[in-house]
Amino acid sequence: MNPxxxxxxxxxxxxxxxGATVNDKPNFLTVAxxxxxxxxxxxxxxxxxxxxxxSNAGIKENRAFSICLPSEDLxxxxxxxxxxxxxKSDKAALFDIFxxxxxxxxxxxxxxxxxxxxxxxxxxxSTHDVFIxxxxxxxxxxxxxxxxxxxxxxxxxxxxxxxxxxxxxxGPPIGDCWKIGKSLKKVVK
Amino acid sequence: MNPxxxxxxxxxxxxxxxGATVNDKPNFLTVAxxxxxxxxxxxxxxxxxxxxxxSNAGIKENRAFSICLPSEDLxxxxxxxxxxxxxKSDKAALFDIFxxxxxxxxxxxxxxxxxxxxxxxxxxxSTHDVFIxxxxxxxxxxxxxxxxxxxxxxxxxxxxxxxxxxxxxxGPPIGDCWKIGKSLKKVVK
Numbered sequence: 001m002n003p004x005x006x007x008x009x010x011x012x013x014x015x016x017x018x019g020a021t022v023n024d025k026p027n028f029l030t031v032a033x034x035x036x037x038x039x040x041x042x043x044x045x046x047x048x049x050x051x052x053x054x055s056n057a058g059i060k061e062n063r064a065f066s067i068c069l070p071s072e073d074l075x076x077x078x079x080x081x082x083x084x085x086x087x088k089s090d091k092a093a094l095f096d097i098f099x100x101x102x103x104x105x106x107x108x109x110x111x112x113x114x115x116x117x118x119x120x121x122x123x124x125x126s127t128h129d130v131f132i133x134x135x136x137x138x139x140x141x142x143x144x145x146x147x148x149x150x151x152x153x154x155x156x157x158x159x160x161x162x163x164x165x166x167x168x169x170x171g172p173p174i175g176d177c178w179k180i181g182k183s184l185k186k187v188v189k
Numbered sequence: 190m191n192p193x194x195x196x197x198x199x200x201x202x203x204x205x206x207x208g209a210t211v212n213d214k215p216n217f218l219t220v221a222x223x224x225x226x227x228x229x230x231x232x233x234x235x236x237x238x239x240x241x242x243x244s245n246a247g248i249k250e251n252r253a254f255s256i257c258l259p260s261e262d263l264x265x266x267x268x269x270x271x272x273x274x275x276x277k278s279d280k281a282a283l284f285d286i287f288x289x290x291x292x293x294x295x296x297x298x299x300x301x302x303x304x305x306x307x308x309x310x311x312x313x314x315s316t317h318d319v320f321i322x323x324x325x326x327x328x329x330x331x332x333x334x335x336x337x338x339x340x341x342x343x344x345x346x347x348x349x350x351x352x353x354x355x356x357x358x359x360g361p362p363i364g365d366c367w368k369i370g371k372s373l374k375k376v377v378k
Contacts (some may be wrong), residue, residue: 001287001298002331006324008232009302009339010225012346012359014199035224036199037237038317043197046235048226059295065269070200072363079370094373098190109190113198128227128346138196145191149352150198157201159348159359162228163338168346169360170201176259177354181268184283 012168017081018047019066019097019106019114022058026092026106029055030082030104032160034067043135044120048128054086056129061118062104065133068111071144072156075167077110082133111140112155201348201357206270206298208255208293208303210294211247215281215295219271221349223256232324234311237317241355243275245318245326247377252308254322257300260333264372266299289326301330301344 004159020027037044045067047048049056057067070078081091099134100116107114117133152170160167202221208215224235234256238245248254259267270280285298289305296303306322333343341359348357 001296001303001326002334003289003326003335004329004337004339005327006230007304007327007339008225008228008234008324009304009327009329010203010205010223010234011258011339012203012341012348013225014201016199033225033228034199034374035237036197036202036222037224037235037236037312038314039197039222039239040316041195043195044196044314045199046224046226048224048228050228061289063310067199075364076370076373079364079366079368080373081369081370084374095357096266100192107190114190114335115196116205123226125227125233127229130226135195135197138194138198139190140198141190145193147237148193149201150193150196152201152350152353152357158363159201160366161341161362164341164362165365166321166362167364167366167369168341168362171358171360172352173350173355173357174347175264175268175356177201177349178272178358179268180356181265181272184265184269185273 011161015069015158015167017070017077017078017108020055020058021104021106022055022086023064023131026097027055027086028081028091029053030078044132045135046130046132048130050128059119059131064105065106065117065131066104066113068108068115070158072158074110075158078158085156100179102136112144113150114139124189200350202354203269204347204349206257206259206267206297209244210251210255210293210295211244211275213284216244216275217266217270217280218242233321234324235319235321237308237319239317248308248320253291254306255292255294255296257297258302258303259300259347261347263299264347267347278280302339303328303335
């Protein structure tokens with residue numbers, strides 16, 4: 001086992017498009033440095049945005065943002081939203097947009113799953129604002145649901161990896177959680 | 190687009206084994222509610238642990254934990270570590286263990302990638318402790334490296350999804366980040 005330096009190896013992560021209202025207009029930013037903070041209601045998620053980004057001020061002002069999940073068919077648009085800045089480019093023009101309860105969290109019709117979040121807190125790191133949001137509502141296209149639940153095999157999410165700087169496809173399910181490990185209960189005391 | 194309630198749809202996430210020293214003994218807990226908070230040095234990651242878990246007190250006491258990345262071949266052991274509690278079971282006996290600089294963050298020889306983290310902060314949510322750690326050192330087996338970097342195709346991580354309660358395999362890379370979207374620069378103003 002070789003030390004390779006204090007490298008962040010926590011990949012792949014889901015690639016998301018974060019929506020915000022900035023200067024009264026919708027903007028979208030590609031974000032894969034995301035997190036799940038708890039499991040329950042209210043449900044809190046985090047997004048880590050470099051302070052240089054255009055969206056940060058809008059999220060703070062409106063206390064709302066969205067996390068939209070692009071599928072494989074949006075790989076070009078998703079990558080584009082991580083290359084250009086909303087300061088100079090109207091990225092929202094790429095998509096058809098809708099709003100939910102919060103009115104200031106733009107979401108994307110072309111994304112099969114969208115979450116709107118109320119800003120709960122901001123963690124102030126030296127180079128990054130970590131926005132903690134509470135999920136207020138989740139919207140899903142019927143085409144990605146199986147028995148009312150989001151089906152990742154239908155969603156075809158884009159997974160991000162920093163080491164390769166590539167988007168990866170999800171493979172098939174390979175085992176049941178809280179089940180496949182039960183066989184060890186008989187073996188280990 | 191149908192509202193489906195305030196569902197957390199931020200999946201799949203990497204399945205990890207979190208190591209901690211609890212009552213002077215190593216313990217491991219399966220955690221997929223993780224997050225990347227920033228990108229840089231120091232590098233901060235988060236893990237969200239329900240307050241009922243056995244490891245929380247040990248992480249607070251020793252101010253250290255590890256994030257170990259199990260591959261597909263450890264699916265049974267990984268699931269087991271999410272089913273049984275360290276209060277009653279010596280889960281560390283499943284693995285060969287090593288320590289790095291922090292001495293109190295046990296890591297797993299059978300995991301091809303391990304990170305040791307210094308506790309930076311704890312966010313106190315009603316049901317969860319969110320532990321924010323700084324990556325102090327990362328250890329990787331040579332078999333999962335390509336040109337010195339972690340190669341996910343070799344690592345074969347276990348990806349967790351709550352909706353299906355299954356572990357999923359990673360598929361192949363399908364596009365280059367900060368590159369595949371450049372074609373839109375010519376189209377969008």
